Amino acid sequence: MSNRIAIPKVDIPPDEQALVRKRAAGRSGGVGALLAVVLAGIAARGAVLCVDPDQRTTRMGSGQRWGQTTLRADRGDILDRNGRRLATSVDAPSVIVDPMLVQPDQLAELAGQLANILDMPADEVREKLGRDGRYVRLKTRVHPAQAQAVRELHNPALWILRDPRRYYPEQDLAAQVLGFVDSTGVGKEGLESSLDELLDGGSILITHRRNRVGQDLDPEDVQQATDEGRTVHTTIDRAIQRAAERALADIVERHHPVAAYATVIDVRTGDILAMANVPTFNPNDLDGDAAARKNHAVVDAIEPGSVFKPFTVAAAIEEKLVTIDSTIDCEGGLWALGRARIHDDHPHKLLTIGELIKFSSNIGSSKLALRLGAERVVGYLGDFGFGERTDVALPGERRGRVRDPKSIKPIELATTSFGQGVTVTQLQLAMATAAIANGGELMRPRIVSLVEDSEGVPVWVQEPTVVRRVVSQETARQVTAAMLMVTEEGGTGTRAQVPGYRVAGKTGTAQKVKEGRYSEARIGSFMGFLPADNPQVVIVVTVDEPTVGSRYGGTVAGPAFAEIGAFTMRHLGIPADPSLLKHPPVVADAVADVEDEPLALAWGGRSWSVPDVRGRSVREVASAIQGAGLELRIEGSGYAVRQDPPPGAALPLGGVLAVAFQ
DSSP states (O other): OOOOOOOOOOOOOOOHHHHHHHHHHHHHHHHEEEEEHHHHHHHHHHHHHHOOHHHHHHHHHHHEEEEEEEEEEEOEEEEEESSSEEEEEEEEEEEOGGGSSOOOOGGHHHHHHHHHHHTTOOOHHHOOOOOHSEEEESSSOHHHHHHHHHHHHOOTTEEEEEEEEEEEETOOOOOOOOOOOOSSOOOOOOOOOHTTTOOOEEEEEEEEETTTOOOSSSSSOOOOOOOOOOOOEEEEOOHHHHHHHHHHHHHHHHOOOOOEEEEEEETTTBBBEEEESOOOTTTOOOOTTTGGHHHOHHHHOOGGGGGGGGHHHHHHHHHTOOOOOOOOEEEEEEEEETTTEOOEEEEOOOEEHHHHHHHHHHHHHHHHHHHHHHHHHHHHHHHHHTTTTOOOTTTTTTOOOOOOOOOOOOOHHHHTTTOOOBBBHHHHHHHHHHHHHHEEEEEOOOSSEEETTTTTTTEEEEEEEEEEOOOOOOHHHHHHHHHHHGSTTTTTTTGGBBBBBOOOOEEEEEEEEEEEEEEEEEEEEEEESSSSTTTOEEEEEEEEEEOOSSOOEEEEHHHHHHHHHHHHHHHHHOOOOOOOSOOOOOOOOGGGGTTTTOOOEEESSEEOOOOOOTTTBBHHHHHHHHSSSOOEEEEESSSSEEEETTTTTTEEEOEEEEEEEO
């Protein structure tokens, strides 16, 4: 038997049609009301956004609709005293990519194409193409021909930005004076750093429209920043600077020093005509030794040695303690001062004050200092500018050190008189020497004479400035006569003679301080001016730690002084005295070569002016073209015999200079 219980069927009658319709109408009304509320809320929110939009929403919409690019204005030029460009700005294209517009299926192919065009590793290109973000610099400072090849890909994810790039037409000329500009456009070291606010042209933000897929709608050649940097006119004479650098290069070849540097000053104005340093560097290529960027003439405070003696003598003559013809007992070359002993390298008994300078007597200088007393010695050294900055427009200038007269000991006063225990910069030494050369007035050094805006209107002018009178004209005349004896027969500076000109100078050889103690290393110097009877220029040459041959200043620095002096006289058109040419001394062979001008491109604002490269080596031509945005095509080897385009032709960025060598 089955235990299943039978359930009877119940017939449920259907709802009335009117009731069903009424219920459906109620539900439809509820849904409609709900939709009306939602739509009203959306409309209200839309109205609020129109009247007072949310900033985040606005930024998102703007980012999709508009693109932004920061453009830097051209940096101002730096010119030499004759208007030659030492530093300028040229356009250097950069390749920009928008990774959001790179199609995934095209990534590998596009990376390969760009790697081939831009000479970049394919992995690096692929990584940049796959980054998050809308603006990635693929490569900066590309060759114009490479930029054109990228354009020809016609890829909406790529575009070209023309960035101003700093270019130094004279390569390594005055590199430490000029400094350089880093990748962000900020001046580093030299005038580029100290005058950065004047040279920097600032930047502007360029906004360009995009369509719904992110492609730019505005023309590719967007406007450039118009607030260009100021033009700086320096006092540097390009030819004299080059001559000084070549003379220092000869020192390096002969004596292998740690460094050598020279400063040339216009006696009348205090203008710095040259400030040269070796080793040096090319600011177009910063891959070299960073130590070569050091401007020793202003940042090295060194013990000067015997080049200090003319200033001690000047103080004694000005105080009327002696004249140039007065005699002083130099004790035969050895003098006891307390428990200390002072030596002369050239022993003598009685010397005149002029002979004290000629034979560089430490004993004679010490005795003068003790007769003057600490207050007067230190006071005159301060008047000559030692122990204080010159305020030249170059960064990193050192003050130097002169002992306090209130605490100085007798032996310290004696050693100060011949340049030991005191530190000075070469620029201080040059300006003090110029004070003797110009009749007793200390000039303020001037390396910038004029700054102009982009329209050529002067915005700053520095006139030659007299700081103070240090000694009388008569004192300066007597010290000059004593310094003349240094380069005459029997003096310590005969190798600094310049044929046809009388040279007043002084040699110096100082022990170099290392780790707080005097070492066996030496610093050799020669300072002087010419023509002595009508001084025009002061030249100071310093050789830091010569390691080959002599270490004495007259031997290592004197020939370089002669080389620079001979060229400068010819360059400035100062005639030689025929009576001094009867028995001309031997001058360094390199003097005849310094007038050979290095190859240099001249930037005309839109294109380069092609130099005459005929007769030049492959290395010279390649060095001149480097970094200029031009393509050099070389045929053969040896020296250039033909070129296309010819000398003087205008060659735009990306142009080709074809040179045949044989």
